[in-house]
Amino acid sequence: MTKRDASWDKIAKDLDFESYNFDEAPLDLTAEQIKKSCENFVRGGITEPRILCKQDTRESRPEIFKRLGLFILPKKNGEYVIVRGEGYVDIPEITSEPKIHKSILNFTLETANIGNSEMQHLDFAYASSIIRTFTKDPSLVLTIRGRKYTPEFSFKVGKHEITTQSVQTEVDGGYEGKDSVVLIEAKNSKNSNEIIRQLYYPFRQWQEHTNKKVTTLFFQHIKDLFYLWQFEFTDIYDYNSIKLINSARFIIK
Incomplete structure (x- = not known):
C-alpha cells in the first residue's frame, strides 16, 4: 500500500465513504478534515492536503477512489468536493506522421x-x-x-x-x-x-x-x-x- 493510499483509507474510514451515497450527492471535504484524519498518523502516510488532492490522472487516484469510481475537485481555497463519475479526458495517441x-x-x-x-x-x-x-x-x-x-x-x-x-x-x-x-x-x-x-x-x-x-x-x-x-x-x-x-x-x- 502506498503512502497516498494509506492516508486516503484513513480519511475514507473517518468519513464513511463506503456507506455514503455518491450517486445522490457529491461529498464536501475540507483541508481541516484531511489534517484531522491524518494528524496522528503512524503508518507513514501523507498528511499534506494539497499533495493528497493532486490527482491529475486516473492512475494517480488512490485505490479507494478507483474502486468507488470517484474523483476530486477544488471548490474554494481549502475546500474540495468528491464526485462519482468521469473526471478525466483521454489524450489519444497521435499516430499520423509528424x-x-x-x-x-x-x-x-x-x-x-x-x-x-x-x-x-x-x-x-x-x-x-x-x-x-x-x-x-x-x-x-x-x-x-x-x-x-x-x-x-x-x-x-x-x-x-x-x-x-x-x-x-x-x-x-x-x-x-x-x-x-x-x-x-x-x-x-x-x-x-x-x-x-x-x-x-x-x-x-x-x-x-x-x-x-x-x-x-x-x-x-x-x-x-x-x-x-x-x-x-x-x-x-x-x-x-x-x-x-x-x-x-x-x-x-
Whole structure:
C-alpha cells in the first residue's frame, strides 16, 4: 500500500465513504478534515492536503477512489468536493506522421536546449510558430501566464451542480489573437489522460474576461516531437462536454 493510499483509507474510514451515497450527492471535504484524519498518523502516510488532492490522472487516484469510481475537485481555497463519475479526458495517441515545421526564425535558439521544463518547451514551440500554425491564427501573442484565482462560477458534473470560487489555477501559456484566446496546459512527459479540471477551470475563468472565443489546448514535448491536442466544451456549463477537435505532432527542422 502506498503512502497516498494509506492516508486516503484513513480519511475514507473517518468519513464513511463506503456507506455514503455518491450517486445522490457529491461529498464536501475540507483541508481541516484531511489534517484531522491524518494528524496522528503512524503508518507513514501523507498528511499534506494539497499533495493528497493532486490527482491529475486516473492512475494517480488512490485505490479507494478507483474502486468507488470517484474523483476530486477544488471548490474554494481549502475546500474540495468528491464526485462519482468521469473526471478525466483521454489524450489519444497521435499516430499520423509528424508534420515537418520550418521555424520562422533565421537564427538558432541556443538557450532553448538548456533544461527540460514544460514552459521552456512551450516557449520554444511558440517562438518557432508551431502554436500559430496549429491554430491557424498568425495573430497570436503571449499575454497570459502563471497563477490566478477564479471568479465564482457554477457547472454540472453528471446530474450534480457544483459552485466554485477563488480556486487557484495555473496557465502554462495563454495567447491572444484578433478573434480568440488560446490557453495551453503543457506537460513534458507522456500522459494518456488528464483531469478535465486542468482545462475547464481556466477556460471558465478566462471566459469571464473576454468576449473572444476561448480555445483550450493540451501540449506535450517528447524527445524531439511537439504534440498538440485541441479540445472544446460544447456546453460551457457542463464539465463533461469536452470534445477533441484536432490533434497533430510536429518536428522542427
